[in-house]
Amino acid sequence: MKKKVMLKGKLMRVSILLIALFTATIFFITNTNVNNLVENNISAKLDSVSYLGMDIIKSKYYGDWNVKSGKLFIGENLINDNFEVVDAIKEKTDAFAAIYVNDESVATNIVDGDGKRTVGSKLSNEAAQSVLNNGITYEGTEEILGQKYNVKYVPLKDNMGKAIGAWFVGVQKIDVGSQDGKIKQMRTSIVVISVLCGLLGCIILMFYSKKYLKDIDTLKVSFLGSSSNSNKTQQKVLRMSLLLIGTFIVIWFVIQGFTIGNVVNKIVDSNVKDKLNAASELGYMLIEEKYKGDWSIVDDKLYKGTNSFNGNAEIVDTIGSITESRSTIFMNDTRISTNILQADGTRAIGTKASNEVINTVLKEGKEFTGETTDVEKICVARYMPLIDSTGKTIGMWFVGIDKKSISDQITDLRKPITQISIMAIIIAFMTFLFLSRRMVYDVDNYDIKLSA
Structure with a gap:
């Protein structure tokens, strides 16, 4: 039956076309939002280096x-x-x-x-x-x-x-945390995952359509005038549509899981480390140029040269504002200057560093970089030792980035991808349902002539 072959071919072509369009949509929106994320972080780094660099020059000369x-x-x-x-x-x-x-x-x-x-x-x-x-x-x-x-x-x-x-x-543009390779990996993964899931979906649809067309061949002309058989045909078209949508959902979930859960997390982590490093290094360089002299503790106060930092939040406020970070100067294990606010709105003066940080920085004289709980918030942080003229560690320079701001970046990335994906799934479902039912309608009204 010539019409059977035509129907099968049309259904498969429509399915492949919709899968390709859905994949292209997911690729475009994911790629655009990831590029925007990287671009925003480049701009943030550019501003931080520019502002802090100028402050360093003005402090030095x-x-x-x-x-x-x-x-x-x-x-x-x-x-x-x-x-x-x-x-x-x-x-x-x-x-x-x-x-x-x-x-x-x-x-x-x-x-x-x-x-x-x-x-x-x-x-x-x-x-x-x-x-x-x-x-x-x-x-x-x-x-x-x-x-x-x-x-x-x-x-x-x-x-x-x-x-x-x-x-x-x-x-x-491509070198914030050496992310160009990660972005290429993301693009490749979207294409590969979509092709594999699309092939799987097409195979399932092919088997289903083969069974569907076999039923038509068995019923021959008798079903064309039968409303019950026509209803069965519509039900099978609906199930075929749902199978196609299932393929879209699989593609979407796998891409979301891999790109957001793997590649994008790596990009965000790399951005955070890069931002943390710039804020910490240039922030400390600014302190060195602005306040000349050695670190020392005199009368239970922390000094650099003749400048006391106890209760003086000018430098931590400046650095925190430019770099959008949490900044603190510790005397031994205690905060004496910070831009971190407590729940009641007061500065977190007098709060202590964690034991892990104390052991690494104060006792071993090494830098500490990692996640810490800082004034009831989880942060990605970097602590640098402050060393006096005798080589003794007497305090710490801290810069931290709130983990919530990191998760917010990923959430903000997921949201438009999810919204557009759902819209694409709905549109694809309605399109396939409309076209496939139209094709079946054409078959129902086809004037079949049996050969003698």
Whole structure:
């Protein structure tokens, strides 16, 4: 029967087409949201490095930005060919940094293929227009040494408010926690999982449609006028539709489980570690430049040089605000300066570090990185020892990221993927049901002529 073959082929083609469209939808929405997650973290890192880097420069060198004989100064400190801060930023965060006088770089950590610093490189026209002519920050994307970077240029202004240069920071678009490989793995996994689940679904549908068409062949023409048989046909079409939807749900659950539960978790963890490292390293560098001298305890107070940190929250508030982290300075095992608030709204002064942290940092003099319960919240944290002039550990520098903010990132990623997936499943179900019932209707009304 020619029509039987046509019906079987049409049903399978519709099924394969809908599976392909569903897979493409899941791939697109997952890929888009993961890329947005990475992009947001790149932007956050870019802002943190830019703000903290500028604060470090201002703390290290006193005075206003000025140009003398074509050279850039801050106060009386010559910036041309001064690579100390930009090199430290590269070492601690792997970000590019440079300082420009007018549109020409005079200090940079960017090294070309020949091992030479790219001193003398020029601002792009867009950056020069925004920073030098308009006196406003410029953010965008640039190609540096053959790779794409998210970049930020901040105007350097003299005491008259005139833009005389720029502070530049660049973060590679695919290199936050070396995530490019993870994103490629995610894309490949979505395609492979979808193809395997789609093939399985098609095989099941093929067996079912074969059985369905066999019934039609057995009933021959007699069922065409029978309402009961027509109802049976509709029921079988509905079951076939549900089998197809079952295939979609399997694809969706497997992709969600693998990409969100595996790849995305790794990306988020990598982002958190990268953010934690930048906040901790640059935060401590800012403390070193802002407060000169050795760490010491005098009269039960923690000092760096002549500056006491007991009850002084200025630096932890600054670092916490820029990096969106929990920041604390400990004297021995006790918080004496923190931006962490307790349930009653007061600062968590006097609270203690955990025994694990005390043993690792205070007793062994090592850094501690990992999950800790910090003032009744689970955090991913980094503790660094504060060492006095005799080599004794007398305190700790702490930076932590609330675990809830990490889980919120994953939840925010899941939500649009789930919503669009459900919509796609419903649309696919209605489309298949409509088309398949239309095909069966055509068969019911087909004028079959039996050969003599």
